[in-house]
Every structure is written in structure tokens, then in C-alpha cells.
Amino acid sequence: MARVYVSTVVNARNDRVWARVRDFNGLPNWHPAIAESRIEGGEPADKIGCVRDFRLRNGDRIREKLLGLSDYDMFCTYSILESPMGVENYVATLRLTPVTDGDQTFLEWTAEFDCAPERETELVNNIGGGVFQGGFDALKRAFGG
């Protein structure tokens, strides 16, 4: 099973960062790679089990299911139902933890999945270095560091 771990520090209190990322249907509002998103069946975006169907700027379509969301612990866990990436059993978590020393936020974005062995390095780099770090970089710009 392949693992991705990417983490960063954003220069804003965790409640402000959480307000930006907690919306499971809100990726286009903060992630530069995502063009549009909708929740299937008209369900609320914080209903556990809801499915987001979103399109990347490169045209790829992905469907993901919300598995866990906690406003108390500030994490969001989801799985991929359908994607062109060639991954199986993909589960990812985005987690926020306060940095008390200086009112910053520590963000961790992790994923685990199965894939063809020869594609593992490429997928880990694309997901970690591309998608996750790309989202972090956008958040750092939005919050000024």
C-alpha cells in the first residue's frame, strides 16, 4: 500500500483555516487545480456519506465520498469512488492542529492507496507534491504565509 504524507504551516489561526477547507464541496474556492464541484443528490456537504463530483482544470473528473468530518478535531477523511488516476482503496485525510506558539496552524494531508507497483513513485509524487502541496501553497498565499 502506497502512502503520502505532506505537511505545512499556515500563518493563521486554525479556526480561520478550517472555515476555508471544511466545506467538502468548496475545493474550487481554495484549491487552484479544481474547476468545479457539486454534491450528488442535493445532499448537504457536511452529511457523512455524501459524494462530491468535481472537475479538475485539466478536465479530469473525480468522485469522492465523505467518510469523516470533525469540527472538534478539525479533520476531514474521504475516499475516491471514481477517478482516472488508477488507484484503488484510496483514503485521504486532511487534518489541522493549532500551533499555540504564534497562532499558526499545522496542516497534514495524508493518503493511502493501492496501485500498480511501477506507478507508485509517480502517483505519490503527483498526489503529494502536486495536489496536496498545491493546495497548501494556495492556502499559504491566501493567509499571507
Added chain:
Amino acid sequence: MPHVVKSTIVDAPTERVWDVLRDFNGHDRWHPAVASSAIERAQAADKIGCVRRFKLKDGSELREQLLALSDLEQTFSYCLLDTPIPMFNYVAHVRLLPVTDGDRTFWHWESRFTTRPADAAAITKMVAEDIYQGGFDAIRRHLKEAA
């Protein structure tokens, strides 16, 4: 039950910070509040269950026991056995996590304990500021001097 949570970012890889923190008998070399420390019964400082007996700069003596230590997770937990101040059931957890964006360290230090209601605010502040925040600042200086 008072719950103290403090965290910081250290501008060094987790291995360097862990190298200093994992020594349960090494806090007298970096923490400004600790004057001297020894492990009882000449046990190894990374033996689970070992007890460190240490003196603070103000002369008070404390005993703490190592409950858990993981080089894989870069975590350790310990409890307070004896202290001259009215703190009971004190259990603390230290956890390091890598900040991959910049090769830095997220350091999380938290504890719970019981005390007399009248003492809770003052002891909580002492643990949070003098021990934990003071420790964060000291490690930064310590790593700078070692570099």
C-alpha cells in the same frame, strides 16, 4: 481536570529535535528550569518504566516515570510520581511530526492533571509557560548553539 496543550514549530528536521528530546535523562542539558537529573537504579534512560529524579533551579526535587517511548512515532509519555507542589495524576505526552514543507518540526506537548481548584489556574500557567513554552524556546537556542 486541567488540560495543557502547547505546540510550536522548530526550524530543524524532526531527527535533530528527537535526538535531544528522546533522552529522558537529558533535560538538565537544555531545559532552563532543570538543574540536575539522574535515572534511579542506574537504569537506561530509554528503558520503559525508568524513573528520573531531578532538581529544579529553585531546589525542589521531582520524580517522573517514563511510560512510553517510540522512535518510530517520535513520541514519549511520562507521569509525575513526586513533586513538592499539589499536582496529582499528571501524565504528559510529547509528539514530534515532520513539516515536510521546509523540513521543519511540529512539536506538540500536552498533559492532564488534577489539583485543588484554588491552585488550578496558577499551576496550569506554570506548566504551560515555564515548562512547555520555556522548553520550546530553550530547544531553539540549544539547537542553534549545537549547529
